[in-house]
Amino acid sequence: MKRVRNVFQFLCILVVMLACTNCQNDTEIETQHTEGLQKEFPYRSSVLTKQAIEINTKLSNQMRSITGIQNDELSKSVYNSVYDFTVYTDVINFVESTENNKHSYTFPIERGNNTGSSLENLVLSYDETIDDYTASIVAYHFTASQKQEFLENQHVSTSYGVSFETVAVNANDVLNKNGSLPCTTTYTVYHVTPDTGETFVHSTNNQHNECEHEDADGNTQCRTYTVIEIDCPDGGNSNGLGTEDNSGSTSSPNTGGSSGNNNDNDNDFDDIVTTPAVMPDQMIDDCMNTNSFNPRLSPEIRTWLRNNRIHSSALSRYLQNVGCNDSSKDFIEAAIIAMMDDQDLTFEDYIRLRVEEKLEERPFGLIEVPCVELEKWQALALHNPPPSVVNRVHAIDNQDTTFFTDYSIQTLENAEGHLVNMDYFPVEISSFPINPSTNLPYTPEEFLTYFRLNINSLIDNTWAVFNPVVYQNGNFSIDDTELWNSDNPLTALLTIDIPVDEGTVIISDYSDSNFTVITLETPWDSEHPVSGVRDFGFTQTNWGSYVFYSRAVDRMANGLDYAVANSPIPNDVAFFGSDALWESFQEKMITFVNENGGNAQMDFKESYRPSWEKIKKVLRGEISIDELDCLN
Structure with missing residues (x-):
């Protein structure tokens, strides 16, 4: 048998x-x-x-x-x-x-x-x-x-x-x-x-x-x-x-x-x-019209579903993947109306439009970060350069005409891409090293200045080298060496030699306890590979020690399609060079402090990046766009 x-x-x-x-x-x-x-x-x-x-x-x-x-x-x-x-x-x-x-x-x-x-x-x-x-x-x-x-x-x-x-x-x-x-x-x-x-x-x-x-x-x-x-x-x-x-x-x-x-x-x-x-239209109908006294789908919509099997198949697969709940019903109903109004609109196109809308409302949506952690990065993500920084960029742009790239600030507001990185690299210092000019321990403010002026000796130059911009184009020239070395480097331009690519940043904020750089588009470096803000500074703990840090919020310089299409697996590969650079900052700063009469130790780094596989699933209609949010 x-x-x-x-x-x-x-x-x-x-x-x-x-x-x-x-x-x-x-x-x-x-x-x-x-x-x-x-x-x-x-x-x-x-x-x-x-x-x-x-x-x-x-x-x-x-x-x-x-x-x-x-x-x-x-x-x-x-x-x-x-x-x-x-x-x-x-x-x-x-x-x-x-x-x-x-x-x-x-x-x-x-x-x-x-x-x-x-x-x-x-x-x-x-x-x-x-x-x-x-x-x-x-x-x-x-x-x-x-x-x-x-x-x-x-x-x-x-x-x-x-x-x-x-x-x-x-x-x-x-x-x-x-x-x-x-x-x-x-x-x-x-x-x-x-x-x-x-x-x-x-x-x-x-x-x-x-x-x-x-x-x-x-x-x-x-x-x-x-x-x-x-x-x-x-x-x-x-x-x-x-x-x-x-x-x-x-x-x-x-x-x-x-x-x-x-x-x-x-x-x-x-x-x-x-x-x-x-059957696709049956699944949609059974889900959407469970309440016979208040059906969501009109006879006109039901006829459209039967006559447009390709669309109804995509809609039913979404319901199969996401489930028949109030949220998915709202999403499907809105999608049907949009596709009936625009015959060229596919369900995949509609999902992408809704994802873009959601990310406009919730810019952290791509990143898998606990909601309770967002506050630490929100101020940096909302950072806007002061008028003095904007005015300098515009002045340079007006003076230096080029057939190629103009000067522009790649702020988070005007970048095409969505937030794809939030990182934090801290070093805890319980006692500062000796300042050779005073034979006394550095104050926190003095040590931040030392770090700024000697940043290349406190990072691995395999990954980056920072230099003030020195640029000549005919009668127009820039030399920000003196401004960078001054007591107030606000608006100074820095060029960063990065493996494979190069970028330019401008000092957009400065105080005794921090300085902030934002990415800049220039004729000599073109676009920075990421668009965002990085802050350097220190804070004091409740127990009296100081934490020196590098913190960043970045967007890809291009849009969501580019980011997804070129997304690496695992996620951290895209920022491998950045991570290696700021991990070397932690290691070299600890070594310098400990070898010069102070005491420092590694603190835990934090990095939050997108789950590209999850994003792809959203775009394919395999999971709800509601999944694009911070983690509760």
Whole structure:
């Protein structure tokens, strides 16, 4: 007889041992019982479009046979008169084995007489032994509340029935079907968490286990897989109708299971493996119009969704990924209205527009930083240069005309990019080194001046060298050496030799306890690679020591598309040189203090950067844009 695939044999043991227990993580059971058992769920799924059928000759031939279509092109919906269903081909759930060529295509279907809450799919499963696809209808017998839960979370937490019916590809199969011996079917429903890949057995033959899977944020969404194992007596086949009573009859799918027999046929391609598929417009409609007294979608919008399957597919995938909640409903409703008003606007375009709007309101949105930490950087992020700094830049720009780059301040307000870096590199000094000019310890103010004037000796020059600007262009010249070395270097220009790139900054704030630089666009250095503000200074602790620091807030010089497209993994690679530079500041300052009669120690650095993978997921509609915010 036909047997379950070898990779699932351990699950038979699992079912026996857990018959009276809660649903458990299958990787935990493997550890407890045998080291050789499968540690990961051996299937993965993705969503495909109609083009996937058209390029698969065997699949498209079977689809034409099932639907009776003779022409080359499959339409978005086709009708089967024998089984009285319409199959929709524009959105397909593809499930494939990670171990062999076993795979299946699942299509949403609709029957004219189905007014209940059940969900039915057409599943075409590849059978390597015949090198072709077999067809079946898999039905999920949800209650109304269970179907709503599935739409919201992509799984159902309570017990429900599953049944399948083999679909005859041609008339001969219909005739042979009536002579089949009854087969035993076993239905196992798995929940697989999207981020961790943990696998939970939800039910076997409707024997429900209590699953308590959730991610770090408390979300319980997961992917539902159904594995149908078909065991037939010798001489029989699986062309009949199977339900969860395992009798091969058409009785209720909500009854218990029965035992099989010991005949064996180790065909790895006998099982049906699928994940539920819902018609895009149906999923959107069921989510958005749950309140029949106050539906969100008008008849006009519902017609638009049916006529624009590409858009409705993207919208339904968003609901599948994010869940059907008030926030996602608001987002989808606004997106539909925007796309109806602008025929060229795609859902992906709409997401990007909304992301840009959100980042205008919350500039820290890309950075994964605890909300309680934001206050430390907000003043620096809001820093604007005083009139004296702006006036000097404008004066230089008016005096030095060039055919290339003008002078301009790359402030955070006029930068195109979004905030991509917040860092802080501190050194705690409990006693200051000796000032050779006085033979007394430096005061905090004196030591900050020493650091400013000798910055190149207190950093690793492999990563940067700071020099006052000396520039000549015809009759126009700049030499800020004297201004930089003065007691008040406000408006002084510094050029920074950086590996691969160079940049210019201007002193935009100065006091006895700090000085601040902002990036500047100049003819000799062009744009600085990042646009932002860096502050150097000191603060006094409650216990009397002093913390000298370098703190920065930066934006990429270009927009979000550039940042995402060129984002490195891991995140810190983009700022590797910057981190190395200011870590060398910590190390060299500590060495200088300790070797010159003082005492200093390393304090913990802080750096917050974007999670590019999360940003990409937002732009792909895999998670909500609400995820772009500080961390509570």
